[in-house]
Amino acid sequence: MARTTAAIYPRHPDKSRCRHRLTSRGKATVDECAGRGDYAADCSNCGETLDNSLKVVLEMVIGRHLREHTATTTEA
Ligand SMILES: [Zn+2]
Ligand SMILES: [Zn+2]
Numbered sequence: 001m002a003r004t005t006a007a008i009y010p011r012h013p014d015k016s017r018c019r020h021r022l023t024s025r026g027k028a029t030v031d032e033c034a035g036r037g038d039y040a041a042d043c044s045n046c047g048e049t050l051d052n053s054l055k056v057v058l059e060m061v062i063g064r065h066l067r068e069h070t071a072t073t074t075e076a
Pocket of ligand 2: 045
């Protein structure tokens, strides 16, 4: 069974995924990039997109989400 993961990636303000190089403050370095709006992560188990404007909060949201999957498969 594959381990469920949800890698965090930055998104533009319009919620599209940002694959550009950003400065440490999330500012754009190329003209076609709008800069970082928030963070998101796609769950590899259910495909749900989790998001939050704060990375530390999103990490907690992901942790809770992944535990929910574990809980449903090992439910007593
Ligand atoms: Zn971008
Ligand atoms: Zn999930």
